[in-house]
Amino acid sequence: MKFAPFALLGLALPLAVVAQTASKPQPAQPKAPSAPLVAQTPPMGWNSWNYFAGRVTEQDIKNAADQMVATGMRDAGYVYINIDDTWEGERDATGVLHTNQKFPDMKELADYVHARGLKLGIYSGPGAKTCAGYAASLGHEEQDAKLYAEWGIDYLKYDLCSFHRDVMEAKAPQDEAEQMRLMIAAYDKMGKALKATGRPMVYSLCQYGWDAVWEWGPSVGANLWRTTGDVQANWMSIYEIIERQAGLAKYAGPGHWNDPDMLEVGNGKMSLAENRSHFSMWAMLASPLLAGNDLPNMKPEIKAILTNKDVIAIDQDKLGKQAQRVYVEGQVEIWTRPLAGGAMAVAILNSGDDRVATHPFRLNLAKIGLHGPQKAKDLWTGQELTLTENQRLEIKHHDTLLVRIAQPK
Numbered sequence: 001m002k003f004a005p006f007a008l009l010g011l012a013l014p015l016a017v018v019a020q021t022a023s024k025p026q027p028a029q030p031k032a033p034s035a036p037l038v039a040q041t042p043p044m045g046w047n048s049w050n051y052f053a054g055r056v057t058e059q060d061i062k063n064a065a066d067q068m069v070a071t072g073m074r075d076a077g078y079v080y081i082n083i084d085d086t087w088e089g090e091r092d093a094t095g096v097l098h099t100n101q102k103f104p105d106m107k108e109l110a111d112y113v114h115a116r117g118l119k120l121g122i123y124s125g126p127g128a129k130t131c132a133g134y135a136a137s138l139g140h141e142e143q144d145a146k147l148y149a150e151w152g153i154d155y156l157k158y159d160l161c162s163f164h165r166d167v168m169e170a171k172a173p174q175d176e177a178e179q180m181r182l183m184i185a186a187y188d189k190m191g192k193a194l195k196a197t198g199r200p201m202v203y204s205l206c207q208y209g210w211d212a213v214w215e216w217g218p219s220v221g222a223n224l225w226r227t228t229g230d231v232q233a234n235w236m237s238i239y240e241i242i243e244r245q246a247g248l249a250k251y252a253g254p255g256h257w258n259d260p261d262m263l264e265v266g267n268g269k270m271s272l273a274e275n276r277s278h279f280s281m282w283a284m285l286a287s288p289l290l291a292g293n294d295l296p297n298m299k300p301e302i303k304a305i306l307t308n309k310d311v312i313a314i315d316q317d318k319l320g321k322q323a324q325r326v327y328v329e330g331q332v333e334i335w336t337r338p339l340a341g342g343a344m345a346v347a348i349l350n351s352g353d354d355r356v357a358t359h360p361f362r363l364n365l366a367k368i369g370l371h372g373p374q375k376a377k378d379l380w381t382g383q384e385l386t387l388t389e390n391q392r393l394e395i396k397h398h399d400t401l402l403v404r405i406a407q408p409k
């Protein structure tokens with residue numbers, strides 16, 4: 001098996017090289033440390049911001065960790081417990097950052113989270129201040145990365161925020177290209193600092209999808225990058241974000257994902273159909289699944305959405321191919337994604353209301369590359385069904401029919 005690559009590539013090593021290698025055995029080269037593999041499927045977990053915002057405390061994080069286990073979410077794949085903004089205190093005379101009084105002992109908190117089979121994430125940014133005005137990492141990147149590693153942090157969300165004010169305005173770059181170079185360099189600096197610690201940490205860029213981050217994110221070691229501004233717990237925001245993801249599929253893959261922001265499932269006043277559509281589409285988009293709800297008070301119907309194993313399996317599919325929007329008819333849109341083993345997922349989203357002319361909707365199988373009746377599983381009802389050409393489909397207001405076709409024809 002070891003030599004298979006040469007055979008497969010049909011490579012013939014020049015005879016002189018072979019002879020030289022054979023007569024003079026080379027001393028074994030020390031292996032370059034290989035980059036730790038994280039985020040081979042989109043990261044799953046929970047983040048404090050969408051529910052707690054600036055109020056989050058150590059106890060909330062511990063409660064979230066306990067609930068991840070008690071609700072079965074950990075076993076469904078949610079692993080990261082991420083502390084967002086407002087944990088930061090002041091730097092001491094040596095530049096070491098301390099936590100504020102809400103987080104008295106980060107190492108102990110990391111141990112608590114790890115003891116439950118979970119991982120701990122943290123938040124900072126390339127400017128001097130975070131979005132909420134706390135200390136960020138400008139000029140202290142290596143120091144902060146080392147501190148995270150010492151604490152046992154497994155994930156960093158790195159948020160642009162004051163970078164423009166602190167660096168762009170100070171350096172007054174001549175043009176946009178120079179501006180972009182400065183920003184990429186700042187993200188690269190932290191990417192390298194994290195790598196240098198030797199501790200595997202997921203690196204999550206948060207700069208709202210500016211400057212086509214999906215094109216340069218992987219080059220700074222990012223495992224995910226936000227593609228939009230901040231999500232909000234209402235359908236308008238969820239739908240607007242979905243619309244912005246069309247065309248980004250080619251940038252996602254194992255180790256590097258588009259991030260349409262954290263989940264709002266269970267937050268605000270969204271209907272169950274809207275929560276289902278939100279979760280269905282995030283799974284189709286191979287998005288990180290970071291719940292952001294009040295875990296200790298989660299309603300059973302919300303838990304059922306967040307722990308639907310079939311939908312999670314779409315998100316976590318090993319091929320790592322993000323869905324593409326294949327066609328739109330009126331206010332109904334059809335997205336498909338190829339899955340490992342030749343299977344396929346299809347999401348049919350009714351973004352309109354029940355009165356629109358396109359409803360009920362007739363599926364055009366040929367338009368999504370399928371021919372003849374297709375056996376499928378409805379991933380929300382669990383029922384097996386057969387999709388036929390021009391079949392009339394009733395999809396309620398803001399709901400999504402999400403199916404998996406094991407053997408598409």
Ligand code: GLA
Nearest residue numbers: 049084085131132159206230
């Ligand atoms: C920005 C980010 C949010 C959150 C807040 C914290 O707005 O986009 O996700 O991290 O900062 O201040």
